[in-house]
Amino acid sequence: xxxxxxxxxxxxxxxxxxxxxxxxxxxxxxxxxxxxxxxxxxxxxxxxxxxxxxxxxxxxxxxxxxxxxxxxxxxxxxxxxxxxxxxxxxxxxxxxxxxxxxxxxxxxxxxxxxxxxxxxxxxxxxxxxxxxxxxxxxxxxxxxxxxxxxxxxxxxxxxxxxxxxxxxxxxxxxxxxxxxxxxxxxxxxxxxxxxxxxxxxxxxxxxxxxxxxxxxxxxxxxxxxxxxxxxxxxxxxxxxxxxxxxxxxxxxxxxxxxxxxxxxxxxxxxxxxxxxxxxxxxxxxxxxxxxxxxxxxxxxxxxxxxxxxxxxxxxxxxxxxxxxxxxxxxxxxxxxxxxxxxxxxxxxxxxxxxxxxxxxxxxxxxxxxxxxxxxxxxxxxxxxxxxxxxxxxxxxxxxxxxxxxxxxxxxxxxxxxxxxxxxxxxxxxxxxxxxxxxxxxxxxxxxxxxxxxxxxxxxxxxxxxxxxxxxxxxxxxxxxxxxxxxxxxxxxxxxxxxxxxxxxxxxxxxx
Numbered sequence: 001x002x003x004x005x006x007x008x009x010x011x012x013x014x015x016x017x018x019x020x021x022x023x024x025x026x027x028x029x030x031x032x033x034x035x036x037x038x039x040x041x042x043x044x045x046x047x048x049x050x051x052x053x054x055x056x057x058x059x060x061x062x063x064x065x066x067x068x069x070x071x072x073x074x075x076x077x078x079x080x081x082x083x084x085x086x087x088x089x090x091x092x093x094x095x096x097x098x099x100x101x102x103x104x105x106x107x108x109x110x111x112x113x114x115x116x117x118x119x120x121x122x123x124x125x126x127x128x129x130x131x132x133x134x135x136x137x138x139x140x141x142x143x144x145x146x147x148x149x150x151x152x153x154x155x156x157x158x159x160x161x162x163x164x165x166x167x168x169x170x171x172x173x174x175x176x177x178x179x180x181x182x183x184x185x186x187x188x189x190x191x192x193x194x195x196x197x198x199x200x201x202x203x204x205x206x207x208x209x210x211x212x213x214x215x216x217x218x219x220x221x222x223x224x225x226x227x228x229x230x231x232x233x234x235x236x237x238x239x240x241x242x243x244x245x246x247x248x249x250x251x252x253x254x255x256x257x258x259x260x261x262x263x264x265x266x267x268x269x270x271x272x273x274x275x276x277x278x279x280x281x282x283x284x285x286x287x288x289x290x291x292x293x294x295x296x297x298x299x300x301x302x303x304x305x306x307x308x309x310x311x312x313x314x315x316x317x318x319x320x321x322x323x324x325x326x327x328x329x330x331x332x333x334x335x336x337x338x339x340x341x342x343x344x345x346x347x348x349x350x351x352x353x354x355x356x357x358x359x360x361x362x363x364x365x366x367x368x369x370x371x372x373x374x375x376x377x378x379x380x381x382x383x384x385x386x387x388x389x390x391x392x393x394x395x396x397x398x399x400x401x402x403x404x405x406x407x408x409x410x411x412x413x414x415x416x417x418x419x420x421x422x423x424x425x426x427x428x429x430x431x432x433x434x435x436x437x438x439x440x441x442x443x444x445x446x447x448x449x450x451x452x453x454x455x456x457x458x459x460x461x462x463x464x465x466x467x468x469x470x471x472x473x474x475x476x477x478x479x480x481x482x483x484x485x486x487x488x489x490x491x492x493x494x495x496x497x498x499x500x501x502x503x504x505x506x507x508x509x510x511x
Contacts, residue, residue, distance in 0.1 A: 080244035103134025298467030325349030
C-alpha cells in the first residue's frame, strides 16, 4: 500500500518491482505485545504502566459503492493527503509479475487521453504528487496536494485508476529495467541468499517469492497488465484514507471524485480481491545449502517457516524480536555476534509473520573463514533464550521502546488514518490501537521464554550460505551443522547441499 505510517508488519514481499530483491522479511516495531501480569508482588515492569496516549479516533463511513473511508481533519497547513487501496495484490494475482508491473505503470504509463508528460506537467504546476504501486496484498494510489487543488487531483487519480494507458514506451522501459535487475542478482550475495532461502521455504512457483526470470519478462505483454487491472481494481473492499484541511463533506466529495465509475468498471472483478491467499505447497527440506560465488565475504541466512499474521501470541513475539534480533544494537544477536565476538559486519533476526506463514530467520554477514562460528554463535543466542528467562529489566526496556515507537507512528492525522486503513485492509481488530498499551504492559519474561521455545525449532532449520570455497569449509566445520546433519549424510544426501544460481536458485531441496 502507498499509505504513510501504517505500522503494518513488513510483508512476505515477493521482491521489489524495480529495486533489489528483498533479502528476508523484517518486523515493524510500532505494533504491540500481550501477556500476563504477576499481581502478588511488584512486577519487574511496574514502572511501565499503560501510556495515557490513545490516538485520535478518525471518522469512518462506507460509500454507496462499497468504499470504506477513514478521515481526520488537519488544519495546521493548507494541505490534503489521500490514499486509496484496492485489496488483491500480487499474492492473489493470476500473474504476479503482471500485477506488480501494472501497479508501477498505473502512474507512469499515462491515463485516459493524457500521456505521462502531460500529467507530470500539471502536477508540477500544482506542486502536487501522485504515486501508485502494487504489493502482495493491494493495488494502491496516493496523492498529496495543496488545499484547493484536491478536486482536480482527485479527477486525475480517477483517470489513472479507471483508464490507465500502460504506454508502450514506459512498458518497454520497465521490462528493460527488470531484465537488468534479474541479471545483476548473481552479483549480489544478499539477493542470492534471500531468494534461495525463500525458494527453500515456499517453493519456486510461490507468489511469496519473486523468482521472475528474463524469460518471464520477455513473455509479459501489455494485455497481461490490462487483465490484472480488470481483476484487481474495483471498489468492493477498497479503502480510502484522507486527511488535511478539509471538512467531512469536502472529504466525501474528494472520495466521490476518486472512485466515481470504478464500481461499474470493476463489477466483474471484485470477488477475487477478497479471496483467500494461496497456500504454501510442498514440504521444506531442512539442511545446509551452499551457493559458491566470487565474493569477499559470506552471507548467511538460517531459519524456518513461521507464523501467520496476528497469531495469538503476536504481542509477545514483538517484544521477543526486540530483545532477540530486531532491536538493532540493543539486541542480543548484535551484542553477542558482532560486538562481543566481532564475527559479523551485520547481524540480526526475528519472527516475521506472513499472510499464510511467515519466516523465522537469523541473518549474518561475515568473513568467509568465520561462517561456521557465526552460525554457532547466532543459534547459541536463540538457545540461550530458550533455556533461561529474560531479565525483567530487559523486557521493560524493550516494551518502553515499542510504546515510544507507537506514539511516533501516530503523530499526525495523516499517520493515524493511513495506519487505520492499512490495519483494516490487513484484518487487524478495530480496537488494536486503543488496546495497544494495555496489551503491551501484560508481556512478562515467561511469555518471552514461551515464544523462544514454541515458535522456534532448530530441527526444521534451513541454513543458506553464499560465499567462496573458504566459506564452504567453514560451514562444514559448524558445530550446529555437524550436530544436526552429520549423522544423516549419505552419498545422496551430503552434509552440505550445493546449489546453482543463475537467475534463480536450482538444485536438490528447491521445490
